Amino acid sequence: MAQLGFRTFNEMIGRRDKLNMRSAIDHWKAKGLDYSRVLHQPEAEPGVSVFNNETQDHGLDKALDNKLIEQARPALERGEAVKIETPVNNVNRTVGAMLSGRIAERYGLEGLPDDTIHIKLKGVAGQSFGTWVTHGVTLELEGEGNDYVGKGLSGGRLIVYPPEDCPIVPQENIIVGNTVLYGAISGECYFRGVAGERFAVRNSGASAVIEGVGDHGCEYMTGGIVVVLGNTGRNFAAGMSGGIAYVIDENNDFKDRCNLAMVDLEPIPEEDEALEVLDHQGGDLETHGKVDIRADMTRYDALRLRHLIEKHLKYTGSSVAQMILDHWDDYLPKFVKVMPVDYRRALEEMKQAQSEHLAAAASG
Secondary structure: OOOOOOOOHHHHOOOHHHOOOHHHHOOHHHOOOOOOOOOOOOOOOOOOOOOOOOOOOOOHHHOHHHHHHHHOHHHHHHOOOEEEEEEEOOOOOOOOHHHHHHHHHHHHHHOOOOOOEEEEEEEEOOOOOOOOOEOOEEEEEEEEOOOOOOOOOEEEEEEEEOOOOOOOOHHHOEEEOOOOOOOOOEEEEEEOOEEOOOOOOOOEEEEEEEOOOOOOOOOOOEEEEEEEOOOOOOOEOOOOOEEEEEEEOOOOOHHHOEOOOOEEEEEOOOOOHHHHHHHHHOOOHHHHOOOOOOOOOOOOHHHHHHHHHHHHHHHHOOHHHHHHHHOHHHHHHHEEEEEEHHHHHHHHHHHHHHHHHHHHHHHO
16 A cells, blocks of 8 residues: 555545556456446545545434334333234334344343233334344234344244234235245244235245245254245245145145255145144143153144134234134145255154153163
8 A cells, every 4th residue: 555655545535546557457358358437536526525434314213213212111121011003104114123122232132021012003004114223122013014024033032913904815916025034043924915026035934824825835944833824926946945835735836836956845744643632621831841842843843834824814914814714624635735855854853863862861
């Protein structure tokens, strides 16, 4: 820098006159190439900076989260449960992100107990609704969301459904946009309606129930559970290396829209032991600890699927969920389990290793 006559990096910006291009242009591979447009330096308007020396105003002081943080102060400071109701519109972006940041600052990765902060919103949420929402926060939206709903979801719960007086048929209309749950790591979502393209792309741990998706559903998914109660677009499960998807296949043509390069399609057993216990005893086996339906991903498919559909009905009032549950024996055979081949192998190897370790400990 000193040899070129510069004292700071900022002084170097835009100084194309200091570039030595002779060795490149004389090279036989570069013969005939014209870089004049690439190296063109437009004249800057007087007073316009050519490097970053000004503080940008991102309008964070106007963010809806400031209001939510203030209303949630009893939960943030003392862990008390709070319920908040507020309108939302499409200029309110990343709703829940700043609030979740405050929770993380105080309570770390574990966040707050389930549903400590319950926020009921009405309207059309802006992009990235529920992004990075953490444990203990529930965002319930009566309306619809834009793209990137639940991006990086980190343990929270998202619920989206149309208003009760809305004339649309939910399972035939978009309720959340494209690239929903991008990079989500944990949490749960219930969407009464259809999602756009790339639903649950790069999802690595969240569970979600949706009533239809566009192209490239579960793309590059590495973990979590997705339940689709309606049609899918093409190229479902492209690059899907982990997690499980349960897709209803009423017309027996899902295989034509699924990318089978890395996954297998399996039927769901009509009965399994856990489901029989649930029918006999009633209640929520997962809650009471009798069966860990999330940890053992190679078993309990029927129980896991029904459990999620029941929660979808509970949170959204879905008529689709109600129909399936009312005619469970008829609908269960119509579901297909999308299982990544290498993921299944890894789970089975881990389970075998755990069994051997327990056996060795018992004998020792």
